Amino acid sequence: MGIAEDWADLLFNLDCLSKGAAKRKFRKSIKYGWGGLCCYCRSNRAETLDHLKPRSRGGSSLRSNLVPACRECNHSKASEHWLTWFQRQDFFNEIAKELIEEWISNKRFIEEELDERTIDDRATVCTTASEIRSNKNEQTCTRKSSFALTQIKNGAEKRSTEYSVV
Numbered sequence: 001m002g003i004a005e006d007w008a009d010l011l012f013n014l015d016c017l018s019k020g021a022a023k024r025k026f027r028k029s030i031k032y033g034w035g036g037l038c039c040y041c042r043s044n045r046a047e048t049l050d051h052l053k054p055r056s057r058g059g060s061s062l063r064s065n066l067v068p069a070c071r072e073c074n075h076s077k078a079s080e081h082w083l084t085w086f087q088r089q090d091f092f093n094e095i096a097k098e099l100i101e102e103w104i105s106n107k108r109f110i111e112e113e114l115d116e117r118t119i120d121d122r123a124t125v126c127t128t129a130s131e132i133r134s135n136k137n138e139q140t141c142t143r144k145s146s147f148a149l150t151q152i153k154n155g156a157e158k159r160s161t162e163y164s165v166v
């Protein structure tokens, strides 16, 4: 699969079996996407994820709106527009700005699938379901997606049984 835009995609694709594990993997993939450094100052360790468009202004918690940031930058930026704030900082630079803009437009591809599982039939079903899901029209549950969901649910139950035996 590609990069998860929503943490729930990881759960949905059975990359992770629990909400907590999916959220952790999602957050990690964002941090490692920037080498573990704050995307703004590029000198401090990223300890937080910053909403580029603040939640208070309707910003989403999807990958394209989340960047790793150190506490100082995150706190200083607060609920300001990221670029307005960034341009005022001593450490502002054009390349960092472009990288963030690329991230927002979701063009920045990273080697995150180091442990990519072997594609099998179940993964194909999940990919199809993920495409259906990704159109953000979750209210409309087509027969195809119900089928896929049932497949995934069965898969998840089977897997959790396997794990609980171990």
Ligand SMILES: [Zn+2]
Binding pocket: 038, 039, 040, 041, 042, 043, 044, 069, 070, 071, 072, 073, 074
């Ligand atoms: Zn910083």
